[in-house]
Amino acid sequence: MTSMVDVVVVGAGPNGLTAAVELARRGFAVEVFEAREKIGGGASTEELTLPGYRHDPCSSGHPFGIGSPAFRKMPLARHGLEWLHAELPMAHPFDDGTAAVLSRSVGETAMSLGPRDAGAYRRLMEPFLGKWDTLSQDFLSLSLNSLPRDPVTLFRLGKFGLPMSVINRRFHDEKAKAMMAGLASHAVSPMSSFVTGALGLTFAIAAHAVGWPVAKGGSQSISDALGSYLRELGGVIHTGVEVKRIDELPPARAYVFDTSPTALARIAGLGNAYANYRYGPSCFKIDYALDGPVPWTAADARRAGTVHVGPTAGEIDDSVRRAVRGDDPKTPFLITVQPTLVDPTRAPEGKHTFWAYGHVPNGWKGDATDLIERQIERFAPGFRDLVLAKAIAGPPEMAARNANYVGGDFACGAFSGLQTLLRPKPARSPWSTVHPRVFICSQATYPGPGVHGMCGQNAAKAVWRALTR
Numbered sequence: 001m002t003s004m005v006d007v008v009v010v011g012a013g014p015n016g017l018t019a020a021v022e023l024a025r026r027g028f029a030v031e032v033f034e035a036r037e038k039i040g041g042g043a044s045t046e047e048l049t050l051p052g053y054r055h056d057p058c059s060s061g062h063p064f065g066i067g068s069p070a071f072r073k074m075p076l077a078r079h080g081l082e083w084l085h086a087e088l089p090m091a092h093p094f095d096d097g098t099a100a101v102l103s104r105s106v107g108e109t110a111m112s113l114g115p116r117d118a119g120a121y122r123r124l125m126e127p128f129l130g131k132w133d134t135l136s137q138d139f140l141s142l143s144l145n146s147l148p149r150d151p152v153t154l155f156r157l158g159k160f161g162l163p164m165s166v167i168n169r170r171f172h173d174e175k176a177k178a179m180m181a182g183l184a185s186h187a188v189s190p191m192s193s194f195v196t197g198a199l200g201l202t203f204a205i206a207a208h209a210v211g212w213p214v215a216k217g218g219s220q221s222i223s224d225a226l227g228s229y230l231r232e233l234g235g236v237i238h239t240g241v242e243v244k245r246i247d248e249l250p251p252a253r254a255y256v257f258d259t260s261p262t263a264l265a266r267i268a269g270l271g272n273a274y275a276n277y278r279y280g281p282s283c284f285k286i287d288y289a290l291d292g293p294v295p296w297t298a299a300d301a302r303r304a305g306t307v308h309v310g311p312t313a314g315e316i317d318d319s320v321r322r323a324v325r326g327d328d329p330k331t332p333f334l335i336t337v338q339p340t341l342v343d344p345t346r347a348p349e350g351k352h353t354f355w356a357y358g359h360v361p362n363g364w365k366g367d368a369t370d371l372i373e374r375q376i377e378r379f380a381p382g383f384r385d386l387v388l389a390k391a392i393a394g395p396p397e398m399a400a401r402n403a404n405y406v407g408g409d410f411a412c413g414a415f416s417g418l419q420t421l422l423r424p425k426p427a428r429s430p431w432s433t434v435h436p437r438v439f440i441c442s443q444a445t446y447p448g449p450g451v452h453g454m455c456g457q458n459a460a461k462a463v464w465r466a467l468t469r
């Protein structure tokens, strides 16, 4: 490893690859080093169960992928990426056999919440409609170094930095409250935490603006498209190289880490720079090979790419709180995805892939399989009879799969206190470090988790500024 390059990127997740592409596009010589035998990190696809069943071990639903300002600028379709939309982005079934739906249409969504809450939902969404392009740019690259393009709309969203529990006061009935709590639960933080409101709202705005598609062939297609574009730009990718010390890497003008802050400090010798960084809860995930589609009682759940399972906002909040507090799961709130509804390439003819996860404490060693399957059966009786095979991953397996999931924390950092927004620590440029040539681009930085590449794009801007100063 002796050749001189401009930038070395450690880790080929969506953020590492995006940082590499952004810098290669600006004319820098870039090399990427990935620990696993293939690129992708949390955007990958594997035959986890049976031959011919292609599962996404991590991400599957991509509102922020299709809606990413970074990805929009790249010719990823030419490199094989195709988005596939289910009829509904998301459905949220209830015990009475009905469901709230998050549709592309605000009207259909509002109607599904019942007559007492339809108007309140419409009023909530109205200021954001038609504004995704600027809002996503402003929200996802929020930085002290740039001015927002549409400050009024960003301010309106910022007002909803309120906890979801406060936003939910405008609704009367459980359907709306549970649907909104389910969206906010993606922050893996209690509904009383600030920013849960804005995050939940952003998922809804994205559904109306761009949908929640899956990538044809699996999320690996996103990473492969990024990798292929990077190579076209002259970038080089090495796989199967776990970087342990920075001096193992080729000499470079800058080093960008798509790793946890803890690993970055260890590898780059930054001492206690991130000693105060906190990790959050984990998840217990099951990937299924199924003999048929999930037999949801609610018809709408049978036409949705993502299905949230948790009948009341209170139950959802309790489920997340238990994981944050370190308590065993009781009635887990589930996020489930059924990619083969729209993508038959992922399973043999007539068969299906499906995944579900619930939140569990960091480092939890228990088995939540029965709890999860009982919840699915509650809303889809007969589900267990369809299971041909399953692959189970709790926190230890998550951590083994990806060094960034410290204790199984799949968000690579807790969403609590200032760390919710000021990731990995309060700084004018959170992607820079105490070392002028070392940067961090993983989801541990703003704007955080999701396959959108925006942490990578933001970090690339910081690198570019440093190298051209």
Ligand SMILES: Cc1cc2nc3c(=O)[nH]c(=O)nc-3n(C[C@H](O)[C@H](O)[C@H](O)COP(=O)(O)OP(=O)(O)OC[C@H]3O[C@@H](n4cnc5c(N)ncnc54)[C@H](O)[C@@H]3O)c2cc1C
Pocket: 010, 011, 012, 013, 014, 015, 016, 017, 033, 034, 035, 036, 039, 040, 041, 042, 043, 057, 058, 059, 060, 061, 062, 063, 064, 065, 241, 242, 243, 244, 258, 259, 260, 263, 283, 285, 357, 402, 403, 404, 410, 441, 442, 443, 444, 448, 449, 450, 451, 452, 455
């Ligand atoms: C179960 C689950 C479900 C999810 N569902 C969704 C979803 O539906 N939609 C969505 O948008 N997001 C989802 N996510 C989140 C999404 O996967 C992540 O937010 C995203 O992948 C983060 O990208 P990243 O580039 O920061 O890090 P990662 O994707 O974690 O990539 C980091 C890469 O760096 C490599 N690496 C780490 N250390 C080293 C080292 N020392 N040397 C070399 N390489 C190293 C790792 O092997 C890995 O490939 C999900 C995540 C999980 C776990």
